[in-house]
Amino acid sequence: MNQTVLISALCAGFIAVAGCQSSQVKPEQYSGFLKDYSRLTEQQSPSGADVMRWVDPDLIAERYTSVYIEPSQLYPQPQPTARLSAATFKAITDYYDVALKREISKSLPLAKGPGPSVMVIRPAITAVSSSTESLKPYEILPIALVYVAASTATGSRDQSTEIATEADFLDGGNQQVLAQVVRKGAGKDLENDKQVLTVNDVKPVIDGWAADMNQSFMRVKVSSNYGGFGN
Structure with missing residues (x-):
């Protein structure tokens, strides 16, 4: 068994303990903010990130001459903690x-x-979390397991x-859903499980x-084929 296969097998074996990080939002992670998730399909954003999205195939972007962005909300309503405050x-x-x-x-x-002629963007932050950083391939090897287990238990490992979101x-006139997007991203790593998360850690x-949302819209304006908002 070569090293690549060995590491893959070990990663699968230890996924229950650490997980193998993915940028893809899974159905069990959907928040319930959107009314219908059944139409979402996996796509890539202009920056190359994985997103789940749906766009009305009959959408005519030229109908919309301005955009109203609703104040973003937290959904579901989170419970503040010592590391993630209401102010954050x-x-x-x-x-x-x-x-x-x-x-x-x-x-x-x-x-x-x-x-009329206004497109409405209705955004929500649906998760903010920090957790012990996923095991690196070299840390999965048996010789490193004792150290990994000890550092995880003491909270000294980096927190991802x-x-x-x-x-x-929406169509601002009749509230028809024009497009939907679900995506997530990784913020800055925290040094340990005591460090407080701030907005600066997720700004990028x-x-x-x-x-990405703006680049997607610009593609719509220059192409007869709609590229999709937030993709």
Whole structure:
């Protein structure tokens, strides 16, 4: 058995303990924020990230001359902890609003509310978490297991952070769903299980989401084939 096969087998064997990190949002991780997840399919964003999305095949983007971005919300409502405070949750949603408006306004004027010819973006932060960093392949080898187990137990291992979003894109006149997206991303690693998570740890992820949404819309404007929002 060569080294690649050995590592793959060991990763599978230890997945219950550590997990093998994936950027794909799984159905069991859906929050319930969207009304219908059955239409979502796996796609790639302009930046190459995995996303789950659906776009109305009859969508005519030219109908929309401005965009209204609803204040982002937390769904489901989280319970603050010592490491993730209510103030941090608010800072994350506030920053999401800023990033979306900054990027989307590059392609469409911002509207003050929904209405005819207005596209509505309805975003939510659906998960923010930190957990012991997934085992690296070299750490899965038996000789390293004692150290890994000890450092995990004492909280000295790096803590990986994840944040997820779900968003609806609606017709501002009749509230018809035009598109949906579900995605997540990895924030900055925390040094241990005592370090407090802040909005700065996830800002790069949020910036990437907003930029991808805008790039997707720009593709719509220059192509007769709709590329999909948030993809």
